[in-house]
Amino acid sequence: MLKRTTHYQFQPYGSILYDLSEVAEQHADYQQNALKLTAKSFSHVYSSNEPCYIQCKSGIVLMAVSKDGDTFENFVIHRIVKTNPETFFNFISISDDAEIDICYRKSNLEIHPAAHEVTFSPMVTNLHIHEILTTFYQVRKEDYVFPGEAHSYYELVYIDHGSMEMDVDGKAYSLSKYDLMLYYPGQFHSHYTKHDQTCSYLTVIFKMDDTLADSLCNRVFHTRKDIYQVLCSFMKAVQTEDYLNQELAILYLKEVIILLHQFDHKEEVDAGINPMQQHYEHTLLNEILVYINNNICSAFTVEDLCIKFSVSRSSLQNLFRTNLHISPKQYISNLKLNHAKLLIQEHNRTISEISDMLGFTSIHYFSRKFKKQYGLSPTDYSKSIHP
Template sequence: MYDKTSSAQFKKYGSIYDEPKEMHSDELIQKEVVTSDRVISSLYHFSEPVYVEVKEGMAYILIGDSSDGEFKLFGIHRNLEIKANMYFNIIPMMDQVRFNLIIPVNYNLKIEFLNPPYEYSRILPTINIPEIMAYYYTIKSPNYKFKGERHNIYELTFVDNGTLETSIDNVNYTLNSYDLIIYGKNQLHTQAVNSDSSCSYLTVMFDMECKDDSLICNKVFHCRKELYRAIRTFAKNISSTLPYSENLILSNFHEIIIRLFQDDYLGEETDKLPTETQQYFQDELLEGILAYIDKMVCEPITIEELCSKFSVSRSSLQTLFKNNLNTTPKKYINDLKLAKSKLLIKENKYTISEIAFMLGFSSIHYFSRSFTHHFEISPSEYAQTVFKS
């Protein structure tokens, strides 16, 4: 963090002014300086006050009152008057900066060399996730076996519930709840559920540019609170249809990967994740699916459509509904449509045929059979009882 030259901290070294200096040849000399150096090996030292006026670009000033003392970095804001006997130099924020150095005619300049040189640390990315190729949520039953695959992209697996046995190039790993692992490029990896309980997990396949992927690949990470929150946010945004959601998802995933790279530099975390998070991913996914079904209840909704929109396999979708609602997705949709049909019949705005069409039933006959089987009364008979009452 640095201050601006307009801050009180800069008053130790100089001051600022607004209007450019009026040049008088008998008093001041103006020198134009163009620099792109971000590694500073020397400093100006004038015995008289001097002036710095940036004309093009944005810049910092590195300044101190002693050649072997502490130097401070300030963002240049407005024109500068530098006190006598200061040590300073200008560092461009951008590729290049042009400034005028205004000095007295009878100046006395010394150049002080820095050993080691000062190098300005730019804030630049060292990790880049250019693309997420696929993501999906999976619920696997006991005794599930996946014989393995390898591919030229990275793959992250996060277990939110249960235990997943996995291997990478014949090295075995165990992932419990809130654990995750990253498979590197072209590594053969297998997965299996050997316990008596099911296992649910999130998979993300992605490309990544970094200096050393060995810091995060082939290693089991147990989620800290910050990492878990980042994963939850990512999972929540996956199904968003808002504009720029893709950018937000990539940003969320960048945070996950960055926190994995930081993991070795953090101390041991003693606080455990709260137990109420156990069902979070399934609850969040199910909530999104149910909200979508409710919104689209007057449209034909297919299981394939739900799987595609929410990045979940058909078998996982079936398990999700069975475990949480004790029904199948198809039956849930059909029951919701039938419940909606009763409301539409009560409104008395549409015929039975129109209601069947509005709710996406394939025919009036199929709708009538379904309604009668579910409510033990036909649609027309139900209408008569409603209107009589």
């Protein structure tokens, strides 16, 4: 899932603005260029030792960003992006075409060859099931024999109850309850039940425009709960005549094949965090961080955040420590102190004004926190950058 530039993980690379007034006020010598984008890859990157400002004017644009010019993270441009100095970046049009405006100081914008070509891979299907030719559910008693056949289609066999013996291209297989096997086009297959065996099984014969991986061939899968549930949904879809249920059946068959592709590492994935819960936590954390950043010059407490976002203090603590490895109180303090450094560098306000502006309870408390964080008092730091 792609993240937007408003996501908290974009913060090492830049920040978000809602208008370009800052450029006009602080960077009168900046120039603005419109870039039209169509490419899905790039082999060079931009960087500047001063902020650049990027705004998407049309289409959907992916911004690739890096701190070393080698390893890139991707974000969809949302709002106006202000890059941090020394950030490497370039753009890819996710839509067929797109346009951005970029504001920069021409003398400071550099172009470098990328360490490797960066390519955007769109979300497209790699499984094209052209047609489900037939599907049927059968019950076989003891000593049943199917002499065998070979055809030019894929065939899925799922054992619902009992067991069955199979022969595929001269190799014998024994399938029991919940086992599944795929026959590939051209494979000769036969099956039978022994004198003490009965079997109920589902057969699906289908045509694909693609070739399935060899890793699924000549293999018996003992299906887990997730595959079983999809097969149940498949059976329900093929047995009713509701509008577009045939489309549903094809989608469920696709899902079964995808789960078979993921079979060998799926158990490890399932043992982890629920993906919906993880997405909820990331979204909530992002909203909280955006609020903190947008209100950095206001006085608020951790309790205020808990009330605003309807979370308990312990849940908020766990959210920050799990994802950012820091407490919310320390995160707010670090952010305010970092912003204080930037304000001191501008040399437009007194230390007392900056302390009040950032919501510190007193200038003495601000000075003590600043010195603990950076090893210098705010006054000494101001002198060190403006001798």
